[in-house]
Amino acid sequence: xxxxxxxxxxxxxxxxxxxxxxxxFSPDGTVKGVRQVQVRFETQMVAFGDLRLPDPMDIDxxxxxxxxxxxxxxxxxxxxxxxxxxxxxxxxxxxxxxDLAGAALKGQGDYTFNTGGPVVVEQLPRGDIDxxxxxxxxxxxxxxxxxxxxxxxxxxxxxxxRIPVRLLEGAERQQxxxxxxxxxxxxxxxxxxxxxVVWRAATRVRNSGKxxxxxxxLRCARTLPAGAKMALVWGAGIATETGIANxxxxxxxxxxxxxxxxxxxxxxxxxxxxCIPILPMTLSFSAPVSMADAGAIRLTGPRGASWTPQFGAxxxxxxxxxxxxxxxxxxxxxxxxxxxxxxxxxxxxRTLINQSRFPLTVLTDEQPPLVKFPAxxxxxxxxxxRLLPVTVRNIEAPSASRPAANASPRPxxxxxxxxxxxxxxxxxxxxxxxxxxxxxxAARDDLAARR
Numbered sequence: 001x002x003x004x005x006x007x008x009x010x011x012x013x014x015x016x017x018x019x020x021x022x023x024x025f026s027p028d029g030t031v032k033g034v035r036q037v038q039v040r041f042e043t044q045m046v047a048f049g050d051l052r053l054p055d056p057m058d059i060d061x062x063x064x065x066x067x068x069x070x071x072x073x074x075x076x077x078x079x080x081x082x083x084x085x086x087x088x089x090x091x092x093x094x095x096x097x098x099d100l101a102g103a104a105l106k107g108q109g110d111y112t113f114n115t116g117g118p119v120v121v122e123q124l125p126r127g128d129i130d131x132x133x134x135x136x137x138x139x140x141x142x143x144x145x146x147x148x149x150x151x152x153x154x155x156x157x158x159x160x161x162r163i164p165v166r167l168l169e170g171a172e173r174q175q176x177x178x179x180x181x182x183x184x185x186x187x188x189x190x191x192x193x194x195x196x197v198v199w200r201a202a203t204r205v206r207n208s209g210k211x212x213x214x215x216x217x218l219r220c221a222r223t224l225p226a227g228a229k230m231a232l233v234w235g236a237g238i239a240t241e242t243g244i245a246n247x248x249x250x251x252x253x254x255x256x257x258x259x260x261x262x263x264x265x266x267x268x269x270x271x272x273x274x275c276i277p278i279l280p281m282t283l284s285f286s287a288p289v290s291m292a293d294a295g296a297i298r299l300t301g302p303r304g305a306s307w308t309p310q311f312g313a314x315x316x317x318x319x320x321x322x323x324x325x326x327x328x329x330x331x332x333x334x335x336x337x338x339x340x341x342x343x344x345x346x347x348x349x350r351t352l353i354n355q356s357r358f359p360l361t362v363l364t365d366e367q368p369p370l371v372k373f374p375a376x377x378x379x380x381x382x383x384x385x386r387l388l389p390v391t392v393r394n395i396e397a398p399s400a401s402r403p404a405a406n407a408s409p410r411p412x413x414x415x416x417x418x419x420x421x422x423x424x425x426x427x428x429x430x431x432x433x434x435x436x437x438x439x440x441x442a443a444r445d446d447l448a449a450r451r
Contacts, residue, residue, distance in 0.1 A: 021107030025091070030116045030247060037065075037077040037091065043099040044072045056097055061089035072100070084194050085141035086240030088114040117246035118143040118214065120234050124183055128257040130348050131224045134168065135232055135252075136180050138187035139214040141240045151237035151246075154220040156230035156256070163224075165232075168217035176217055184215065212241065227258040260350040261286045264338065264360055274365035277330040280310075281362065283338065287346035288320035296341035299326045299362070302334055320347055336362040369395055 024040040039057065046053050046069055055067040056075055065079040077091070093109035118141040125133065145167060154163035168176060177184060191214050192198065224230055232252040239245035263284045266275035275281060283297065299307040309324035330336065338360040345351055352358075371392055378388045 021105055022093075022109075022111075025111045027113045028111070030114055032085065032115055032119075034083040034087075034089075034113070034115060035079055035081070037089075039075045039077075039091070041073045041075075041099070041105075043101065043103070045069075045075070045099050046072050047100060048072055055094075057091045057093055059089070059091055061087070063087060063089075081196065082194065083115045085115050085118060085139075086242045086244050088112065088242065088244055114244050117141070117239050117244050119246070120250055120252060122183075122187055123252055124180060125254075127255065129224075129230075129254045131226060131256060132219065132348070133224075133254075134176055135218045136176065136183065137216045137218065137234070138184070138191075139216060140191070142212045142214050143216055144239045144241050144243075145216075147237060147239045147245070148216060148218070151235035152218065153233050153235065154224070154230060155233060156220075156224050157228040158225050159228075164221040165218045166221050168219060173217050177215070187215075188213070224256045226256055228256045230254050230256055258286050259353040260346045260348075261353050262340070262358070264362070266362070269365060269368055274363040275330075276368055277332045277334075277364040278328055278367065280328065281326045281330075282323055283325075284323040285346065286322075287348065287350065288322050289344065289346055290320055291318065293341050293344050294321050294324050297324055298339050299336055300339065301331055301336045305331070330364050332364055332366045334364050336364065338362055371395060 021042060022039055023042045024038070026038045027034050041056075045056065048071075053069065055077070057067075057077075059065070059067075059077065061079075063079050063081075063083055065077050067075060067077045069075050083089075089112065091111045093105060097105050099105065118139040120137045121140050122138040124136040149165060149167055152165045154165060156163060218232065220230075220232075231254065234246070234250040234252065236246045236248050263286075264281070265284065266281040267279040268274065269276060281299070294309060294311075297309055301307075307326045307328075307330075310327050311321065311324070315321050338358065340352075340355075340358045343351070344355075371390060374389055374391065380386050380388065
C-alpha cells in the first residue's frame with residue numbers, strides 16, 4: 001500500500017511541474033492599436049508586496065515600453081504610445097525562469113503578435129466619381145508598392161470580371177499630390193503624430209526612395225460604365241514595408257456619375273403646356289462646365305431678340321457651374337431657340353450625350369391671368385369714389401372691370417352699417433353688489449352710442 005502511494009506521488013510530480021506555465025497572454029494574433037501586453041501566470045511568481053523584480057520575458061519589439069508586476073502572478077508591459085500598423089513583437093520567457101516556490105516553468109514560452117498590414121483610413125473622392133477616377137488613399141502604414149497591384153482591383157456593376165488597377169507613379173503622381181495638398185497635410189499630421197513626429201504642413205509632399213509616405217494613388221485600368229455602382233477593393237495580401245500583410249479585403253464603395261447630359265426646365269401653367277413667359281428658364285447639366293462655356297449659351301427669339309445667362313453671386317466666383325438661368329420677361333406665344341457653344345464639354349472632357357437635341361426649340365405660352373393691386377398698402381379716401389387701381393390681365397369676361405355689353409348696370413353697393421341690425425336693450429341687473437342706478441346709467445349710455 002505504501003509502495004503504491006509512493007508511485008502515485010512520483011507520477012504526480014512531472015504533471016505538477018508541467019502545469020507551471022502562462023495561463024493567458026494578450027494580445028494574440030493581429031490586433032490594431034495595441035498599447036499594453038498582459039501576462040498571467042498560473043502560480044505565484046513574486047512575493048506579495050515585492051513588485052520590483054526584473055521582467056520575466058525578453059521583448060523583441062521596435063517600439064519602446066516598460067514592464068511592471070501588477071500582482072504576484074500578473075505582469076504587464078506598457079508601450080509609450082499606441083502601436084502603429086506594420087509592427088510585429090515577440091515576447092519570450094527568460095531561460096531558467098522559476099516561480100516563487102522554485103519550480104521551473106513549462107509549456108509555451110514564445111508569444112508573438114502584430115498590428116496588421118496597411119489599412120485605408122481616408123480616401124478621396126467621396127460620393128460620385130468619374131469614369132476614369134484617380135483614388136487618393138491615406139493609409140495607416142507605408143505600403144510595399146510591389147504588393148498593391150497584384151492584390152487590389154475594381155468591381156463594377158455590369159462588368160463580370162475583376163478590373164485591374166494601375167498605380168500612379170512619377171510626375172503623374174506628384175501632380176495629383178500637389179493638387180490634394182490640404183487633404184494630405186491633415187492625414188500626414190495624424191500619421192506622424194502617432195509616431196511621435198511633428199509634420200510640417202509647409203513641407204513639399206514627395207514620395208522618393210528616401211521619403212516613403214503612407215499614400216497610394218490608384219486608377220482602374222479601364223473606363224467604368226456611367227451610372228454604375230462600383231467598389232475599389234484593397235485586398236488581402238497587401239503588405240507594409242516590414243512584410244506584414246492584410247488578412248482580409250477592404251471594400252470602398254462608390255457611385256459612378258451618369259453620362260454628361262443637359263436638361264431644360266421652366267414653369268408651366270398646366271401639364272403639357274408651354275413655358276410661362278414672365279418666369280425664368282433654366283438649363284441644368286449633370287456635370288460641371290466651365291464658366292466660359294456657360295456664358296456662351298444663348299437664348300434667341302423673334303426679331304433678333306437675345307438673352308444671355310444670369311449668374312448668382314456665388315456662381316460668378318466659381319470656375320465651373322452646373323446650371324444657367326435666363327431671366328425674362330419673354331414674348332408670349334413665341335418660338336425661342338436655345339443654342340450651346342460648339343464642342344461643349346464637362347470638367348472631365350466629356351461631350352453631351354444628348355447633343356443632337358440642340359439648338360432646342362422653346363415655346364412660350366400666353367401671359368397667365370392676373371389681378372393685382374399696385375402695392376401691399378393703399379389708402380381709401382373717406383369721401384369720394386373710395387377706389388383703388390387694380391391691374392387685370394387675361395381675366396375671362398364679364399369681369400368686374402369690363403362688364404358685358406348687354407348686361408344691365410348694377411346698382412351701387414350698399415354700405416353695411418357698423419351697428420348690428422337688432423337692438424336689444426341692456427337689462428339692468430344687480431351683480432356683484434352693483435347698485436341698480438349705475439346699471440341703468442350704463443344701459444342709457446350704451447343705447448345712445450349705438451344710435
